[in-house]
Amino acid sequence: MHPDTYARVALSRAPHIGPKLFRALIEHCGSASEVLRARPQVLCEVDGIAERTAAALADERKNREAEAILEHAERYGIDIICCLDDDYPDRLKALTAAPPILYHSGATDFRNARSLSVVGTRDMSSRGALQIDRILDPLVEYQPLIISGLAYGVDIYTHRRCLQLGLPTLAVMGSGFNHVYPAAHARTAAQLADTGGGVLTAYPYWMQPDKDHFPARNRIVAMLSDLTIVVESARRGGSMITAGMAHDLGRKVGACPGRGGERLTEGCNELIKTGRAHLIEDGTDVVQLLGWKGSAAGQQRRLFEDLDADEQDIVNQLRDRDSVEIDELHYQLKAPPAKLAGCLLMLEMKGVITALPGHRYRLSC
Known part of the structure; x- marks a missing residue:
């Protein structure tokens, strides 16, 4: 201190x-x-x-x-x-x-190069929940900090989905730590540090939630985010205020489109029609809009998804090592030479490993 x-x-x-x-x-x-x-x-x-x-x-x-x-x-x-x-x-x-x-x-890394907020109505529909999944699931390999306000509906669903996916998520409150609001979300708030997130507030611990605090809370959410995404919202509401603040700060704003005439998507459609928000349908739109490049860890996850048990055993032997000779692999794995050679060839074809001179192998990424 x-x-x-x-x-x-x-x-x-x-x-x-x-x-x-x-x-x-x-x-x-x-x-x-x-x-x-x-x-x-x-x-x-x-x-x-x-x-x-x-x-x-x-x-x-x-x-x-x-x-x-x-x-x-x-x-x-x-x-x-x-x-x-x-x-x-x-x-x-x-x-x-x-x-x-x-x-x-908590354990929030405020220097995370990738940061976005997901906000929206407290009366989230099942369609809104699926929309959040479509946004967050493809972002796992990029490990951005996901920010929201711990409220009912879109906010709490976003935090909990991040916990399921292992994404760091930060809750910004309009009250002090002795008055987590709503109280029903206190347990979730306590879990956010588990995935590298936490809870943030500008108020001392004794401060109770007040309607005058939430615009200031929304401003912090917008300030911390490179992109603010509105998932579902009527024309008026806290998430529209947050989007407006983000726009005024010169930060990017995104909105998920909905069917015309539906109250829960009127705000999102209005943001898109007036040019104040980019149209966001899924996580790939986020990646393209913010120009993110895939991490090595993300590439490895994709490469390793379709490995069978024998192939995974070979990968485990190669992890964190510059290279390994085929004889050592044979000794460690006790695999018949023909089977080992077949697995190595398949891993090469999948782009998981690279063959080096002297019958040595290493991971490709």
Whole structure:
């Protein structure tokens, strides 16, 4: 934890200190600790701060809240991430409206080069669930970070499908960690770290969900995503707000088309018709839109899908090794020479292995 974390959290809890003013004060004084020690006259030199705001920094309540937040974080393994820290998400650093302090639980890699959000209605249909499957299943080999809001419907289905597929998924909440909302999804939230994801919020642990918090939650979802996909949505709703925020940020927006006249697809169709969203039918559209290239791990998964048991035994012998002689394979596998030669030939034809001089073999990728 950064030595200035206490002061940074305390400053973030002071009245009328928004993201822009938080950064300006620290830049002016040199650190959050210096901000808290500074006289009101010094603070008033910063553009945008009024005398009332400067005087409010003397309020002791912010210090008590900071102490409680740090104690809670230490007890429950919560990461406190400041916009001045190296581990603050790169996609947020250049955005002045990004929260100065974030609270994170889990194993999320915020430096993942691939990131997208999936959002939509709380009244998701069975067709919407199939659409999410069509988007997420082909993305497994690319291991993007999948972001959503833990709400009913599209959000929670997305998180749970990611858990099934082994995809890292991040839930962004509009409440604190003591009030996971909805409570019915608390168990799922606790499981997100299992696949390299977690839970993120801009609110201290005691903060309850409030309707005024969710637009800010939606903004964080949009900020963290290279692409925001709306699966099902009416013309009005939180997912349409998120899509609008993503569009305003200059991020890509996608929408899944639906049949005309259906309430659950009116919003998606409107986004596509007005040119604010790319048409997304499945995961391959995502890959093409974002220009992703397949990973070696993904290539291996595809190559290894159709192997029989004998072929898989050979592959296991070649893993993590530069090459292996055929005599060693024969010794390790106890396979008859003719059968071993046939398996090696078949693996070559499938593109799984490469033959080298001296009767040696290695994996192709």
